[in-house]
Amino acid sequence: MLKKFLLPAAVAVMALGTVAQARAVEVSISCGAVGAELNICKSGAEAWAAKTGNTVKVVSTPNSTTERLALYQQLLAAHAGDIDVFQIDVIWPGILGQYFIDLKKYSKGAEKAHFKAIVENNTVGGRLVAMPWFTDAGVLYYRKDLLEKYGLSVPATWRELTADAQKIQDGERAAGNKKFWGFVFQGKAYEGLTCDALEWVDSYGGGDIVNAKGDITINNPKAVEALTMAASWPGKIAPEGVLNYAEEEARGVFQSGNAAFMRNWPYAWALGNSADSPVKGKIAVAALPKGGVNGKNTGTLGGWQLAVSKYSKHQAAAADLVMYLTSRAEQKRRAIERSYNPTIVSLYEDPEVLAAVPFFGSLRATFANAVARPSRVTGAKYNRVSSAFWNAVHDVLTGRATAKASLARLDGNLKRIKRGKW
Amino acid sequence: MAKRSNLTRARLRAAWIFLAPMLIVLVLVAGWPLGRTIWFGFTDASLSNMSVYHFIGLDNYLVKSGGAYYGVLVDPVWWHAVWNTVRFSLISVSFETVLGLIVALVLNARFFGRAVVRAAILIPWAIPTIVSAKMWGWMLHDQFGIINDMLSHLGLISHPIAWTANPDTAMWAVIMVDVWKTTPFMALLILAGLQMLPSDCYEAARVDGVHPVKVFFRVTLPLVWPAVMVAVIFRMLDALRIFDLIYVLTSNSEGTMSMSVYARQQLVDFQDVGIGSAASTLLFLIIAALTIVFIFAGRVKVSD
Numbered sequence: 001m002l003k004k005f006l007l008p009a010a011v012a013v014m015a016l017g018t019v020a021q022a023r024a025v026e027v028s029i030s031c032g033a034v035g036a037e038l039n040i041c042k043s044g045a046e047a048w049a050a051k052t053g054n055t056v057k058v059v060s061t062p063n064s065t066t067e068r069l070a071l072y073q074q075l076l077a078a079h080a081g082d083i084d085v086f087q088i089d090v091i092w093p094g095i096l097g098q099y100f101i102d103l104k105k106y107s108k109g110a111e112k113a114h115f116k117a118i119v120e121n122n123t124v125g126g127r128l129v130a131m132p133w134f135t136d137a138g139v140l141y142y143r144k145d146l147l148e149k150y151g152l153s154v155p156a157t158w159r160e161l162t163a164d165a166q167k168i169q170d171g172e173r174a175a176g177n178k179k180f181w182g183f184v185f186q187g188k189a190y191e192g193l194t195c196d197a198l199e200w201v202d203s204y205g206g207g208d209i210v211n212a213k214g215d216i217t218i219n220n221p222k223a224v225e226a227l228t229m230a231a232s233w234p235g236k237i238a239p240e241g242v243l244n245y246a247e248e249e250a251r252g253v254f255q256s257g258n259a260a261f262m263r264n265w266p267y268a269w270a271l272g273n274s275a276d277s278p279v280k281g282k283i284a285v286a287a288l289p290k291g292g293v294n295g296k297n298t299g300t301l302g303g304w305q306l307a308v309s310k311y312s313k314h315q316a317a318a319a320d321l322v323m324y325l326t327s328r329a330e331q332k333r334r335a336i337e338r339s340y341n342p343t344i345v346s347l348y349e350d351p352e353v354l355a356a357v358p359f360f361g362s363l364r365a366t367f368a369n370a371v372a373r374p375s376r377v378t379g380a381k382y383n384r385v386s387s388a389f390w391n392a393v394h395d396v397l398t399g400r401a402t403a404k405a406s407l408a409r410l411d412g413n414l415k416r417i418k419r420g421k422w
Numbered sequence: 423m424a425k426r427s428n429l430t431r432a433r434l435r436a437a438w439i440f441l442a443p444m445l446i447v448l449v450l451v452a453g454w455p456l457g458r459t460i461w462f463g464f465t466d467a468s469l470s471n472m473s474v475y476h477f478i479g480l481d482n483y484l485v486k487s488g489g490a491y492y493g494v495l496v497d498p499v500w501w502h503a504v505w506n507t508v509r510f511s512l513i514s515v516s517f518e519t520v521l522g523l524i525v526a527l528v529l530n531a532r533f534f535g536r537a538v539v540r541a542a543i544l545i546p547w548a549i550p551t552i553v554s555a556k557m558w559g560w561m562l563h564d565q566f567g568i569i570n571d572m573l574s575h576l577g578l579i580s581h582p583i584a585w586t587a588n589p590d591t592a593m594w595a596v597i598m599v600d601v602w603k604t605t606p607f608m609a610l611l612i613l614a615g616l617q618m619l620p621s622d623c624y625e626a627a628r629v630d631g632v633h634p635v636k637v638f639f640r641v642t643l644p645l646v647w648p649a650v651m652v653a654v655i656f657r658m659l660d661a662l663r664i665f666d667l668i669y670v671l672t673s674n675s676e677g678t679m680s681m682s683v684y685a686r687q688q689l690v691d692f693q694d695v696g697i698g699s700a701a702s703t704l705l706f707l708i709i710a711a712l713t714i715v716f717i718f719a720g721r722v723k724v725s726d
Binding site for chain 2: 070073074077095179190239242243244245384387391416
């Protein structure tokens with residue numbers, strides 16, 4: 001009788017002991033630090049640590065995606081096991097996929113609740129190399145109070161935006177704010193400019209640089225029209241410094257109350273409405289304008305995924321952290337607290353999420369139909385393509401080349417990069 | 423060759439023994455990476471998988487394929503980077519030499535508090551480049567920067583200048599920060615040269631009542647010239663591999679890209695170790711060639 005009872009108890013105690021021993025590890029995760037990303041990543045990871053008894057080390061990385069990729073490539077090429085969980089950009093699964101473990105073993109089908117396109121994007125050679133964490137698309141921020149003051153409605157086309165921005169800028173400067181600008185965006189020569197410029201081109205119907213078949217399509221009259229329009233902004237309705245602005249520099253100008261319009265990602269919503277923000281309650285979000293009457297509203301697909309390094313010494317614990325952070329509950333918390341777009345479809349109908357971030361509902365079509373950068377078709381050469389593109393656009397914005405000449409040159413550069421095949 | 427005495431041979435042997443550790447270290451820390459870089463320039467190595475690569479000869483430099491030429495040597499971006507780097511180096515080193523000479527002359531004079539001024543002038547040189555680049559980045563910011571604020575308060579500009587954004591002003595911003603940072607280094611090297619000058623020439627000049635400006639051009643400058651040339655060559659070597667200032671301060675477009683930035687982009691961003699190494703090798707060759715030119719030019723002037 002006693003034996004019957006003792007044996008299973010002893011087995012249970014031993015099992016518990018081994019579980020606890022196997023699990024108490026330190027997992028390091030690299031999070032972005034744009035806006036409030038680092039804080040919300042930390043709180044999420046610490047909740048997981050408290051729940052599982054593990055410890056978490058959060059490593060902060062450069063704000064610029066271009067620099068972050070460079071850092072990751074150096075770490076991973078050296079087979080370093082220092083970081084277990086990597087936060088990776090939507091364009092990187094093709095470039096970095098070989099360094100990550102297949103998460104299917106740990107996800108147990110959880111990816112089916114996420115946007116199908118993103119899961120496909122994160123699947124390389126049949127392996128699920130990363131779990132979707134949050135998605136993004138470029139959106140237009142505007143000052144409700146100023147549009148009202150000048151009797152304007154939300155601009156439907158870029159031409160309207162240009163005129164409205166000029167009107168507000170002239171008015172505000174005459175009223176005494178010499179530092180006021182109409183429009184801020186990301187004009188620095190880096191990946192962010194590729195996102196912004198792709199939106200301009202796509203909104204005019206100028207395609208997506210390299211089409212799905214791999215043909216170089218960027219040298220077309222619609223794209224010329226789009227970039228010519230953009231080139232009229234710096235120094236007129238946008239500060240010339242925009243040519244060296246990334247996301248956070250643009251947000252700095254807009255959130256301090258010195259700009260009427262801003263192109264940025266959804267994360268800026270929660271920060272713009274935070275308690276210490278000078279523009280709290282005065283801002284709203286709309287889809288980016290169309291490129292003319294026949295154009296379309298668009299936004300470049302962004303977003304970040306979580307992947308587990310195959311050089312990690314604690315793969316199971318790291319994968320468990322990934323599944324926790326990408327879970328419905330955590331994505332909901334991130335959406336409500338910091339306006340990060342969930343990748344779980346059903347959260348876009350959740351009343352609490354919609355109450356916190358109203359534009360998630362109204363811009364659902366924009367998020368679902370966002371234009372993707374040609375990273376899948378160009379594969380490992382994507383960085384070169386993107387770099388050639390942002391440099392060509394930067395030349396146009398700085399006035400060193402006309403859109404027509406720059407795109408013709410870009411066409412030649414892309415052909416050199418392609419060299420027959422991608 | 424004259425027959426060496428036993429003593430000379432013993433001294434030579436001792437010299438080699440004492441030099442050996444340094445030579446071994448030099449081969450390990452400088453020769454090995456350099457040799458490896460030159461070798462990778464002839465391969466198609468990729469950062470994503472460094473264990474598999476093939477020898478491809480000069481293809482990274484120049485190759486004809488399908489009727490078109492490819493490679494670093496026909497890449498307009500590379501030549502633009504070369505031009506940017508050379509232009510930056512010549513302009514900034516010229517400024518630094520002249521300013522460094524002036525500062526050195528001032529510091530060579532005896533005045534109250536000279537020790538403090540000497541220490542203070544070294545501060546820009548002591549700050550790590552990456553820190554000073556970031557610091558200047560904020561000071562030059564078009565919306566929040568102190569430089570624009572001061573200039574507009576003085577009434578010199580009507581609207582803020584985006585120093586680091588436009589490639590034309592960005593290069594001048596980089597030159598300005600570089601001059602601010604490395605003039606002390608030049609001053610220090612030239613000052614060391616100035617302090618070794620014999621005082622009798624100056625006494626003779628004073629007795630003869632020669633004008634100080636004439637003394638400077640006829641006595642001081644020729645005598646201190648070798649020290650100046652050494653300083654210029656040191657700075658030139660440094661300036662030609664400029665990376666951090668440009669990388670941190672500017673937008674990194676092709677308009678301000680230096681040779682090092684180009685090599686890094688190929689190597690890290692594009693994962694093309696082959697092309698990146700080829701570019702690094704070219705950078706090495708260009709630096710070596712320019713150094714030889716400078717040493718040669720410097721000597722010609724010394725013998726004048």
